[in-house]
Amino acid sequence: MASTQPTSSPTTSTYTVSVPGSYGWQLLLEMDNTTGKEYVTEHTVATSMHISRRSAVAKIIRTLREDNKEFRSRTEAVGSLRFVDFTSQFETGFIQHNSLLAELSMHDEEDFEMDKNQYVSEKITVPAGERFTLYQLRFDGLGSSAVFNTKSSSPRTIPAGRIECMVEVEAVPPGPPPAAPGPIPEGKYALRTYHGTFVSAKPGGEGASVDLQASCGGFEEWTLVRIRGSIYGLRSCHGTYLRAWPGGEGAKLDLQVDKHNWDAMGWEQFTIVPITKDRFGIRSCHGTYIRACPEGKLDLQVDKHNWASMAWEHIAFQDLQI
Numbered sequence: 001m002a003s004t005q006p007t008s009s010p011t012t013s014t015y016t017v018s019v020p021g022s023y024g025w026q027l028l029l030e031m032d033n034t035t036g037k038e039y040v041t042e043h044t045v046a047t048s049m050h051i052s053r054r055s056a057v058a059k060i061i062r063t064l065r066e067d068n069k070e071f072r073s074r075t076e077a078v079g080s081l082r083f084v085d086f087t088s089q090f091e092t093g094f095i096q097h098n099s100l101l102a103e104l105s106m107h108d109e110e111d112f113e114m115d116k117n118q119y120v121s122e123k124i125t126v127p128a129g130e131r132f133t134l135y136q137l138r139f140d141g142l143g144s145s146a147v148f149n150t151k152s153s154s155p156r157t158i159p160a161g162r163i164e165c166m167v168e169v170e171a172v173p174p175g176p177p178p179a180a181p182g183p184i185p186e187g188k189y190a191l192r193t194y195h196g197t198f199v200s201a202k203p204g205g206e207g208a209s210v211d212l213q214a215s216c217g218g219f220e221e222w223t224l225v226r227i228r229g230s231i232y233g234l235r236s237c238h239g240t241y242l243r244a245w246p247g248g249e250g251a252k253l254d255l256q257v258d259k260h261n262w263d264a265m266g267w268e269q270f271t272i273v274p275i276t277k278d279r280f281g282i283r284s285c286h287g288t289y290i291r292a293c294p295e296g297k298l299d300l301q302v303d304k305h306n307w308a309s310m311a312w313e314h315i316a317f318q319d320l321q322i
Contacts, residue, residue, distance in 0.1 A: 189320055190220050192317075193315060199220065199315075205255075209254055232271075233269060280314075281315065290313065291312045292313075292315075
């Protein structure tokens with residue numbers, strides 16, 4: 001990566017960076033000397049709109065992270081960073097043990113070789129004490145003209161065939177690892193899916209079915225039975241337990257009678273994994289997650305290790321205990 005010598009004013013320093021092998025893209029980096037905040041503008045006029053941007057974007061981020069020692073040495077935050085983009089889509093910052101776990105996210109608009117509004121993420125671990133800079137890039141205006149708000153809040157139009165973005169990276173004081181959420185209390189809950197539907201248990205014995213319903217009634221009432229730690233059984237209003245079958249994507253969920261012995265009920269044990277303050281993933285003993293499909297089907301999905309691409313696996317526990 002080649003860069004120019006910085007040009008400075010009393011308030012800002014500006015760097016221009018050319019990224020080899022990235023279709024001629026250039027990065028313009030500006031640092032506010034008063035606040036220490038850095039801004040990135042990345043721009044080019046694309047000569048071919050059908051080339052894959054996924055690899056090029058990832059290459060730019062890796063180049064900044066691994067090769068640009070100058071920018072890395074100017075970043076003072078150690079142990080914790082907050083990434084903020086101008087669309088307020090993301091705020092990301094984690095501490096895991098003695099390392100910083102950072103998530104690099106790219107937002108894809110039309111004319112990418114992926115579905116519109118799909119997110120692509122890459123996770124890295126940086127040793128504690130290392131100084132570095134990460135940039136989170138948001139792209140607009142690929143297929144048609146689009147309005148983009150700049151740092152000065154003056155909207156301007158991005159013409160079709162141009163890629164531009166500006167992202168703020170702000171350092172926050174390092175802190176201790178966030179405390180792990182405690183186990184969910186035992187009791188009666190409705191399981192509300194990402195689509196607003198509810199997990200419903202049909203009456204019957206072993207093999208009785210489960211599906212999704214638009215409203216919450218008696219069949220949508222579940223009792224959380226804690227086995228140990230974050231592992232629970234999910235007992236229906238009929239006294240049967242939710243059971244996960246082995247297999248990958250699309251594997252079956254149904255109900256099993258109570259055998260009164262958890263050693264004999266392995267497929268009926270689920271780990272509740274916190275995603276946000278009020279949303280959880282429900283992981284089976286096979287490592288798959290409960291998935292709610294929009295057409296009303298309930299099944300299992302493999303772990304994609306990325307909650308942004310597993311929205312249908314988000315479950316909220318609606319407390320029914322009055």
